[in-house]
Amino acid sequence: MTAPRPGDPLLDGPHDPEHDPRASYVLEPSHVASLTGRIVATTGRTAEVRSPVNDAPLAHVPQSSPEDVAEAFARARTAQQVWAGTPAEARAEVLLRFHDLVLERAEEVMDLICWESGKARTHAFDEIGHVALTARYYARTGAGTLARRRVPGVVPGLTRVEVNRVAKGVVGVISPWNYPFTMALCDGVAAVMAGNAVVLKPDAQTMLTALLGVELLELAGAPRGLWQVVAGPGPEIGGAVVAHADYVCFTGSTATGRRIAAGCAERLIGCSLELGGKNPMLVLADADVERAAEGAVRASFSNAGQLCVSTERIFVADAVYEAFVDRFVARTQALSLGAGTGWGIDVGSLVSAAQLEKVTAHVDDAVAHGAAVLTGGRHRPDLGPYVFEPTILEGVNPSMACFAEETFGPVVALHRFTDEADAVARANEGDFGLNAAVFGRDAAHARRVARALHCGTVNVNEGFAATFGSIAAPMGGMRSSGLGRRQGAEGLLRFTESQSVATQRLLPLAPSLGLDDRRYAVALTAALRAMKRLGRA
Structure with missing residues (x-):
């Protein structure tokens, strides 16, 4: 993959790519063909992918039909029968080579992430790190987690019992656009380690990033048929993925997650779903204000707020409210905004016109109903088609759409509290329960507060990265934020069936x-x- 050179006729307008971060990015045509050639698609239809950085075309992606999805699963099943018999140690070696390739090709992967999703390069690097960590963790621990284990039998000495872990078969992964590299790969990496094959349906906006990840996995030694890719709108082929899979992983909206869960229940197959959130942060009375403000900036505005575990509600103790607001606003105003692939941008672009429309609507509605904008609140087309300023709101109440609905953009609301128990109760309001954060100098007390929050992950003196980056710790949501867990032993064992084998000696039961x-x-x-x-x- 190469950036265009000055004078290249494929450049979008007269920009010089060495000086204009929004100049068009062009993939080598042969590499585009190689990547999109991995898609199982026979319809003859294609969908254009355009960059949110400058609205330039990136590729035309072949589209799959439900019949293509069925074919992808058939191919994957053939490959999985061989792969399931491959020793876990050999599978681990593939993941370790994949780990190295991800780090070696990091610049190329980050370029593509930026051009397809519009995010800042620093947040694209988060994906490199997360995928490498995931591959290494399961490579190092997978064989032990999957190993046959002895458990006590009913009669000591007479009954021997072993528990085996048997691969599910073919796992369907439906991944989103907001973290196109890590979400397309991290679930499937664990599934492959467990002896399964994968059929992946990435989001239409970020197909190329996902395909590049699959290419790297195959370069690391995974059999080509083991990881199949299909492309197309969810309403057209998402149901076919559920209809053929032995287990489904989905990351996305709660509404779509409910439909997928219903389809899985109909077939009596399992699923893991990471869904929406309205994630709270609590800044306690003893918090280090500077540290809390720095953490709040990253928690609220990383990836332009397009992060499932992003903070959208901050509850601040009266004792530190004014000082916190002062530092939080100042730090937010110091952020650099832009759309491009270079380092130095703190907050990148939203992914699409639809996402911009939703964020704008939430801010406009809040202001119309009496909320105050402490900073931000504006679309910045001068910086990129979908760039929106990091926005801090005060005075948000239940009459406003952004009070309880997930914005999924760079918008956060501040709420003052006097009583800590009341703050916990307010943080637990609503149906979501994905991620939370607690800031306080007394870490032991902050952990006690954390245990009272109804969220699958809670970070103390950090926004989200401590749990998200700790691959040994399970990650997922409570209530309407999802089912199941990725990461940790749970994230591997979900892709297996437990099989108990008991041998009775000498005397019958x-x-x-x-x-x-x-x-x-x-x-x-x-x-x-x-x-x-x-x-x-």
Whole structure:
């Protein structure tokens, strides 16, 4: 992949790409063809992908039909039958090579992430780190987690029990646009480590980034048929993914997640769903104001707020409210905005016109109903088609759309509190429960507050990165924020079925040695009492 050179006729207008960060980005045609050639698609239809950086075309992506989805699953099943018999240690070696390739090709991957999603390069790097961490974690721990294990049998010495972990088969992954590299790969990496194949349907806006990830995985040694890719609108082919998968991973809206869960329930297959959030942050009375303000900026405005675990509500204790607001506003106003692929941009672009419309509507509605804009609140077309200023609102109330609805943009509302228990109760309001943050100098007390929050992940003195980057810790939502967990042992074992194999020795679990039914029951009762006295589980 190369950037265009000055004078290249494919440049979008007269921009010099060495000086204009919004100059068009052109992929090598042969590489585009190689990437899109991985898509299982026979319809003859294509969809144009345009960059939110400057609205320039990036590629025409072949579109799949439901029949193509069925074919992708058939191919994946063939490959999975061989892969399931590959030792876990050999699968781990593939993931370790993938880890190295992701780091070696990081600049290229970040370029493509920026051009397809519009995010700042520093947040594109977050994806590089997360995918590498995920691959390494499962490569190092996967064999042990999946290993056959012994558990106690019903009769000590007579009953031997082993528990095996059996791969589900073919996992369907439906990934979003906001983190196009990590969300397309992190679930599938664990699935592959567990012995499964994958059929991936990335979001239409970020197909090329996902395809580049699959290319790197195959360069690392994964069999080509093991990871299939389909493309098309969710309403057209999403149902086909659910209809053929043995397990489904979905990251996206709660409304779509509910439909996927219903489809999985109909087929009696499992699913894991990371859905929406209206994530709270609590700044306690003893918080380090400067640290809390810095954390709030990253928690609220990373990836222009287009992050499932992004903070959208901040509850601040009276004792530090004024000082916190002063520092939070000042730090927000110091952020650099823009659309491009270079370092130095703090807040990048929204991904699309639809996302810009939603963010603008939430801010306009809040202002119309009496909220105050402390900073931001404006679309900045001078910086990029969909750039919107980081926005801090005060006075948000239930009459406003942004009070309870997820904005999924660079907009955060401030709320003052006097009583800590009341702040916890307000933070727990609503149906969501994905991520939260607590800032306070007394870390032990902050952790106690964290345990009272109804969220799947809670960060103390950090916004989201501490839990998100700790791959050994499970991550997911409560309530309407989802089902299941990615990361940690849970994130691997979800892709397996447990199989118990018990071997009975010498005596059957039935009357024997001349005992009739009654005397057998008496003997078994005595044995049960003895095992309790011995402390046996």
